[in-house]
Amino acid sequence: MLVADISLVNLRFDGRRLVRREPAAPTLIVVGLPPQHVREEVPGKQDSTADPPGSLEAFTSGVSQLVFSVPPEVESLDLSLTSLLDWERLVPMTVPLLQPGVPASGLPGSVLEFPTRLFLTYDEPVTWTCRPEPHDADGRTGLWHALLNGERGGEALLRALRRAEGRPPVPAHVPLTEANLEDLVTLTSRTELIDADKAPIPLPSAPLRAEQFVATPLGASAHLHGAWDDVSPDAKEQFRTLMRRSPELVAYDHITGLGRDQFVRVVTRGCLSLGHPALLVSEFKRLFVAHKDDGVVAYLQREDRILPREPEVHYGEGTGFPNQGREMPFRVLRITDRVTPPLKPVWPPRPLDRPDAQPQATEPFWVELEGGGDHQFTVLATDHEGRKVSFTTPLVFVPDSRTEDWKALNDLHTSDETKERKRLERPLHGQVMAMAQPPADAPGSTAHAVGELVFTLVRKEAGGGHPLAGMLVVSSAEVRVPALEPFAPEAGDVSVEFDPVYRARGMAAHPARAYLDLKKAVGLDFAAEKAGGLARPNAEVKVITSQAGVVPDMFRTGPTGAVEAADMRDVAKAFDGAKLLGLVDLSALLAPVTTEHLGRLKQLGDAEIQNLLDDAEGVIPAPVLRVRDLADGTGRELRYVWKTKLQKPQPASPDEVFLLDVTRAVLTLDARTAIAKDGGQKTSVEGRLRNVALVIGGVVRVDIADLRFRAVPGNKPDVSASGLEMRFLGELRFIDTLRSALPADAFGSGAYVDVQPWGIRTGYALALPTIGIGVFSLANVSLKAELTIPFDPGKAISFRFSVSERQRPFNVTVSLFGGGGYFSLLVDAAGGIEVEGAIEFGGGAALNLGVASGGVSIMAGVRFEVRDRSVKVGGYLRCNGFLSVLGIVTVSVEFYLELTYEKHAGGSVVRGRGTLTVSVKIAFFSKSVSLELERSFPGAPGDPSFVDCFDEETHWKDYCLSFDGAP
Template identity: 75%
Template structure:
């Protein structure tokens, strides 16, 4: 019999009734075929209304206005007429008497099985989710309207379990999408799909045809009452975690993993009153957590003074496991060396209400997908919720800090894309600096210390900067990414006396330590400073001789803080850095005030660095006293003074020097460091009563300096000591000055002198500003026949300054301008001087000299007497870029007759060449003076002439004077004797 609609206005019953295998025999409904199934189908109106969720502000402000609502599809109850019932009355009361009928369920159709073709009961609740019975149930409904106190009750039917308890239901499918729904609804498409996966009892098989074992469990209906206006229900369900095997099997058949952990649903007449959806997931630290989303109907006063009830959403995060452990097998790319914590414990039991994150809705899809990973923010979105975390380091020390975290749904755990995007610097810093966390100076071990050096990797940490990196294959971490520490700010006590920022030094993990472990590094390094710190001493602290400067960058457990002296080759093996990197490491360190120490430091032997950490004070002193002992790298040691007076930092280094590498255009090196050994021992003491004080002791052995190719000074040992409150003490021993090249003849002269330190006139003057050494050699007067040489002295002076702005200089002179030497030969005589100043930077700085010569003759005949004098001289001067060359000739004579008449004549001629700043000038001047004296009368007449000729920087050059393309060959052939 075809379906027909029944409407009973008294109790608002509306139902579509269909009869299967029943016919009217004139008196009652009987079976058409006795052996065929006999069914009664009851079609009910929509039992659920899907409402849009109001925005969060609607709970505290005026009504947000109309919300979208969508009715579910019709539900159908199917009843089987049992064999003992031989007929039914054709009345509404008889057709609604369901207690004698058997409710039919939708059978579970397993893969490969043939469907029965019989209809089953289908309840669309909530909207777009199709439910049926999981076990036998009963329906209880009044066949006739019920009246009380003049009122008629609404028609309804109650679903109960087989023995009157709660009914068990399963979701076997999702209804086809009919019309688009709102984006903000309590149950997403992923939630509905999860309910089907977890309750349908349908067996699933993976690509290997292996059964997938799912944590299947039915929905419990404590109450399920259908009415013409919608169902009044109370459903709930809970499911265990999905095993890793089952998750992998679902991935293999491209089926979404169900995130749903629990579900509660309360409605009244089809309208939602309370919905709880519990989503299983993880915090980005690896802690299993639950996202609890609750929808409640709240009453809000509207603008017109009425009251409207809207659905409001409230989310919270519940960490399921408060503590997670990290280790080598956790999934870190480098066995956990980039994570200084062994455990992280979250103290939050539950978060305050957080900002709801709605799942995205892709184009072409009517319902939104599952929620994606998101930062946990407070409900108003003003800031992140910062979880309180207690981390345990490698030495069992606990540190506490707060950190914002990301929640990752379980279905997204195997995807790194979302995590990587959320932890990208531009995304993580959009609201606040989520990556950097303040620890406030708590002490923690940044790396696992060696067994023989506990506490050697511990620092007071100012902050940690976290980073998300992909998980390594086979790791036990539940997420596709692991949280690691990329950078930090730590306190380095060894640097505090040198830099005011040592309490907050930015560092990152050493590359060798991260990739291969601390044991693979020669000095057991584990941290690198972001920027090298220059340890600089003032020149006056070290006597100006050498500054124990170094740019330290590597923090080690064995040798303290050392320069960055290590590199890895293609195989990953660690060795010493090349010389170029060593030079950079020592930065502006100076030797003798002006020589870059980095240019003289050779490759550092990495094999000796591993023992630096075990050297005690006595061991270090033994190395300093041993001529062959070496400390392959600067050693920084800090110790507490007695009675808590303060701290002492000791900087010790003893190394050999190597000559710098010369290029094709480089000059010979100034220093000869073959066999040179440099020893530095600096101590800085800090105390509460006084500021930091530094004392420096040092020694240079076997060093020589070559000056401009004309002089060489050899120093056997140069020591210096600077102690607070005292004048720096610098001493030198074994100094020897030798001349080379054009001045080598001085060595020959010196060999004739007594064999003491330098010969007569030698001097050595050592001051904190530099060293002056040399001698003045005065030659005795020499007379041989008519030849006489007197007042000759040779002076050589070498200056080694300790100031960076000055260079080594050598001054050599033959006599001086104020004390020229004298030479006479018979009637002729003269004199002169010569002075030369050269330095290691500019070469010749000053040069000057002069020589004069001449003769005189006298005649006396009694009646007349007279005389003639002729003198000539040449002088030159070179100073900087200025050059002056000049010469003169002076002739004078006189004649006197009887003393009455005297005539004298004087002639003077001078020629000078000057060049300064690119300009050259030639000047010439001549003077003739004639004097006549007769008795008491005298008269003089002078005639003068002066001329000058100036050149110009733009004067044509030799090349400019002819065309090289046409005239050059002709010009060259003019010098050919055969042409």
């Protein structure tokens, strides 16, 4: 029951006893003990339904050596086992703690290999107690064992000397890794970091405490534990300089029975990816599991948990954020988890099969539960205004020795794009929080109901106080923007990101105090009745500000990141498709916005807005969406307001009929939506367009001094126009001359303006009186010009000019000859054109001889019509005559001949038609006979094809033979 190797130093047997060879030389007894520890592989989790793991790898430690010095007062020893095992009268020898520059004494010291591949020695004087003779009881002999005690009988203090090197690698799945053993050496050996260029840096050092250590031939029954302080930042930097791994071990507990592990706890320090210091607690327990086929078996089982050491972390300037913390909307993040549930084990890489291989520490890892899936840490966050919100999130644990490893941390967050993106998308379920520090004069102006925050990893700035090489920041979010909802009800939660000017330079550097940008600009879908027909400002807004509200993306930054001016290209793009009076793109009419104008957005309060609206020269440089609480506390008001000067557009094409003159024009839109607490909404809209003119075809100009629109719930839209004037130009200037030359009442209604909710109709209606001078007569002459401006965006502006009408043509007669006609022209801004007209001429004569009377007339005319890309031109000749004798016999003859040309999209055709009608009436008998003839000649599209002219069976062969007899 005892296995030991005993060697004697400076002792000889004189025949009776052991005596010293040299009285002054050290006298030692060296005892070699069998391996005291077995290092076992740890299988996966076992239960009664799982198959047992079968054989497992195990490695025993090497021999341990105990060295005892024979004190001077002991002059001799008996040459017996009892005497040699009487260790209480001997002095245990430790391995001396060498100081720099002090040579080794050369004396051997006691070295215990426990656990496997770690060499321990005494840190303070100890004693060994053992039975020098076998212990028998009830016919059984007890196993020999020796108990290690401290100097006064308490805990023995031990320190690690070094790791065993040059041995075959052990399995990766073992309780104590090579990195753990190296940390034990570093933290218990009382060494200092020595750098030739720097002063020595002390390390946290504390010995291992052996509450029990019993050495036996079958292995030690021991209970060791140790705890250490954090490594200082200077020491960590020195470790990096020396290309060594900084120790991360915090606590260590080890219980064995006869060399077999019963319980091992390894506590290492690290950080969670939000910056919270945390501990990884790995416990290994030998548990008994009942298997249906193998009975009760015992294996080491691993259980990992993480304990946040400091649950609260503060953020802000100086903590290492690239933009002084503006990309992190929280000032404090507090993790409320005291400890996690059991986690999925993460093992370090298997050691390399080389004697000089460096120990591999655990890599950073996502904290996953033992049963699968991420552990969701509960985080209580405090925003810029002290408001608290909570959310859950998975996190990465980074061992303390890998906190500066940017690549490993970044790879974890980008290795699986889909999976990691979901891990970084954290729902907040509509909790209200400040996305940025609001200005002192506008508290609450940056608060939003947040549906989701999306985090991303960025590299820490050099010198920052954050413990990791990478920092989680908010890259985007899903938030509600109340100012958008009345104009874009489908918006809901919109995706936003931090404005680049705010992120780089702060909110004060932005002209409108912007802090967020919509990732996708939101269009403001105004109905026609909500804009008064003045414009269709379906503008896109993108920039969210703390003062002005929501505005388009119109800010151009310089090389330093400062806003220099408005980029009108972006403003024009935002208003692409918006029409002024349904005619001209609003984007082409926007005047440049200066830096002075932009500066007004920063102080754009309600009073300032009203002052700018009242000021004839004032402008609100960008469409602004604002939200504010009503003064009476009954709800909230959302406001869209914009006032801009327009500029002359680029030179128009010569083919354009409608030209807009906006040289002095100012457009104002002001929409207010009051939302009551019960959810009801009332929207009132005011629009105003001043000093605009419309030129049609270079012959008509319509000036509008002031056009207003107002829509109030419960009332019909109120549209008013003032200062409307139509003037004729060029070839039609004679109309204005004619108007001024004739009396005012000669024109009937004359000029008129009709403003209706559907649009504006304005024009002239000039009707000339009948003029008769001798044999000359002119009647039914009228001139009419009319401009229609519809408010419905589906309809275009149209202009119509006519000379008389088809239903009432003008008439001209001179003696026996006469004629008449009409002309009408209609054009619209959509490119439609309609033209029609006709002219007729001829003569007539009548004869009455008493007994007989008769007459004859001849008329000819031309009609034309252009409509919907179809053209129709026709001419006609009509001749008729009659003769009546005493009223008894009447004969009449009518001849009509017409020739027309019609062109449509599908082709053209020429038609001719002739009719001869003869009527005879005798007393009470009458008879009429008509002869008609019609022919038509299709144009090229109506000609028969080659296939239509030949029949394959009867004609094709003859056709082919006609060409030189070829078949």
